[in-house]
Amino acid sequence: MPCPWQTARKLTPVDTTVADPLVGRLLDGRYRVESRIARGGMAAVYLALDIRLDRTVALKVMHRSLAEDPDFVRRFIGEAKSVASLSHPNVVHVFDQGTDGDHVYLSMEYVPGRTLRDVLRERERLPAREALEIMIPVLAALGAAHQAGMVHRDVKPENVLLTDDGRVKVVDFGLARAIEAGNQTRTGVMIGTIAYMSPEQVTAGVADARSDVYAAGVMLFELLTGHQPYQGDNPMSVAYRHVHDRVPPPSSLVRSSPPLLDTLVRSATDRDPNHRPADATALLVAAVDAHRMLPRDMGPQRPPTGSAAGAPLAAHQMGAPPAHPTLIHSATEMLTAPALAPPPEAGPKVAGFRPNWFIVALAVVMIAAIAGTGWWFSEGRYSKVPDLLGMKTSVAKLEAEKQGFSVKIGQAENDDKLAEGKVLRTDPESGREVVNGASITLIPSAGPVKISVPNVVNLSEADARAKISDAGLSTGAVSRVPSDTVQRGLVLRTSPQVGTKVTKSKRVELVLSAGQLMPDVSEMQCDQAEAFLRQKGYNPTVVQQVDNAQPGTVIAQSPAARAEVTAGQAVQLTCSKGPNTGFRWPWENPDNVQPGQTLVAIPDVRFKNVADAMRELRAAGFRVRVRKIAGAGAVVAENPLGQAPAGTRITIWH
Structure with a gap:
């Protein structure tokens, strides 16, 4: 069976000698991958079974380099949703989109058959009638997409599938846009698509429905001739010719190709x-007309040019509507009627002959009507609405006015992709033909919808998550910090703060209370520790114990430091009485002071700013150790106090 799939990126048939880790795997818990059909520079395509709906599907799995680009993934998901809404018999249906680890995939209709590229490789070129019979459903699919506001951006034979039962399907809508937006352009991609790229895509990187029309025209040229219109040693030379040359007529390569x-x-x-x-639908109308007028037998002889039947079609193909056939027929009859025929040069003048002036006048009026109709529908009376999308509204207004249009600014509308103040759409839409000087309404983007972060302070984590979800936002990371005022497990604050307006994509982080934790008052002077704890709402008691530690300092506490406690809880402090031997600290006994050492008064820095306290102690010649007690902003305790030799380490708590 021939290879049923080729993607937009030169997919090649699978090499069955190479094991694929996805084959045999259940992707996303739903799609059992049965075999790899093809692989290319951007994706691999697999035959898979949707075990939920029990149907065969084609899975297009993007390569890891694309899946690691978050901007590509975001745009790819958006494009997939848009394409999934497009229902047309000539479009390969997109069923689902998802991610499984580092695999980003599309679930699509499985279409057994061949690509149009396969057909061209086999047959080189197609007869005119057969070429149109393939192009017509392709244009119908593109026209449906254009009517829905979508542009394919990568129309070429590789993206046209011919089913075994003769149907024509177009694939890969939106993939090119997602790849371009994700900065994934590669040399291989340019080589694969440059042959069908419109001049405006080459020069400005912009594409609309008319870019798809250009690519469809190039593809029709290739079907008729077996060659792409431009050849070059590298993509840049081909791109240059798209911008500066005119696609030659197919008959210049194949003489039997009809002028139509x-x-x-x-x-x-x-x-x-x-x-x-203006779009693929307009080209479709012209293609259907051409197909209708082609002779059944398209032999080697070219149809005569300039025929009465061909003239209206040529005008229509060039964008001007044909004159009404009834008017043409009536005017021809009148201008060739016997009453208007000139008399023979020889022979007697017929007695009593008078010209039928009524018929003459009527003929003149009808000729004028035909001419007037042609002018009324001609391009001279109409102009196309310029493409202003994405411009700053003020710039777009000036540009439209410069082209002679009257411009109004409409009510701004929210859009997740377009920045605030840029043109989101126009009414009438760009490319639409309107009377010269008509009024255009510019609809600016108001940017993404912004939602106020709801007040979830003092709620449980579950309730906070539910309230954030109800507001249209999602919850991000959750952290916990001690709090003397908020019960354990309840929300202390959010990031961004409550009331801040954020976009839907912004995640709200929660900071929960870890409850009250027992402060660490070890090594603090007992009287200072007792006062601090009472201030914090605890009920401390003090016991004395003989110890080599500095007399009057806390050597133990119960509950232990950082244990979870409640307000009003009893706390026991064990304080040192000093050793039984009458031990005294060196600076408490002048006789023990080392030679050259002098006692220096220790500044009392309690209740001062921590930075100021450190600066003052260091200025006095002491070393400083800082210990933090949750909830305190200034210095709440200091040890030792009094006097000590210069260089002694002083501990402060804040």
Whole structure:
């Protein structure tokens, strides 16, 4: 069976000698991967069974380099949602999109058959009628997408599938946009797509429905001739020719190609997008007309040019509507009626002959009507609404007014992708033909919808998550910090703060209370520790114990430091009485002071700012150790106090 899939990125048939780790795996808990169909530079395609719906699907799995780009993944998901809403018999349906670890995938309709590229490799080129019979459903699919506001951006034979039962399907809508937006452009991608890229895509990187029309025209040229219009040693040389050359008529390569299709290709591939059909639907109408007028037998002889039947079609292909056939027929009859025929040069003048002035006048009026109708529908009376999307509103207004339009600014609308103040859409839409000087309404983007962070302070984590979700936001990281005022497990604060307006994509982080934790007052002077704890709402008691530690300092506490406690809880402090031997600290006994040492008064820095306290102690010649007690902002305790030799370490608590 021929390879059923080729993707937009030159997928190649699978090499069955290479093991694929995805084959046999249940992806996302739903899709059992059965075999790899093809692999290319951007994705691999697998045949899989949707075990939930018991149907065969094609899974397109993006390569890891794309899946690691968060911007690509975000845009890929958005594009997949848009394409999934597009229902048309000539579009490969997108069923689902998802991620499984580092695998980003699309679940699509499985279409057994071949690509149009496979057909061209086999047959080189197609007869005119058969080429149009393939292009017509392709244009119908593109036209449906254009009507829905989508642009394919990568129309080429690799993205056209021909099923075993003769149907034509277009694949890969939106993938090119996601790849371009994710900064994933590669040399291989440019080589694969540059042959069908419109001049405006090359020069400005912008694409709209008319860019798809250009690519469709190039593809029709290739179907008719077996060659792409431009060849070059590198992508840049091909791109240059797209911008500066005109696609030649197919008949210049294949003499049997009819003039009708020369006109169709010339109209679709005009370098100026304003001179192309406005979208694929407009080109579809012209293609259907051309197919209807092609003779059944397209032998080697070319149809005569300039025929009465061909003239209206050529005008239509170039964008001007044909004159009404009834008017043409009536005017021709009148101008060739016997009453208006000139008399023979020889022979007697017929007695009593008078010209039928009524018929003459009527003929003149009808000719004028035809001319007037042609002018009324001609391009001279109408202009196309310029493409202003994405411009700053003020710049777009000036540009439209410069082209002669009257401009109004409409009510701004929210959009998740477009920044505030830029043109989101126009009414009428860009590319639409309107009377010269018509009014255009610019609808600016108000940027993404912003939501106020709800007040979830003092709520449990579960209740806070529910309230944040109800507001249209999602919860981010959760952390815990001690608190003397908020019960354990309740929300202390959020980040961003309550009331801050954020976009839907912003996650709200929760900071929960870890409850009251017992402060660490070890080594603090007992009287200071007792006063501090009473201030914090505890009920301390003090016991004395003989110990080699400095007399009057805390050597133990119960509950232990950082244990979870409640307000009013009893706390026992064990304080040192000093050793039984009458031990005294060196600075408490002048006889024990080392030679050259002098006692220095220790500054009392309690209740001062920590930085100021450290600066004052160091200025007095002491070393400083700082210990933090949760909830205290200034110095609450100091040890030792009094006097000590210079260089002694002083501990402060804050």
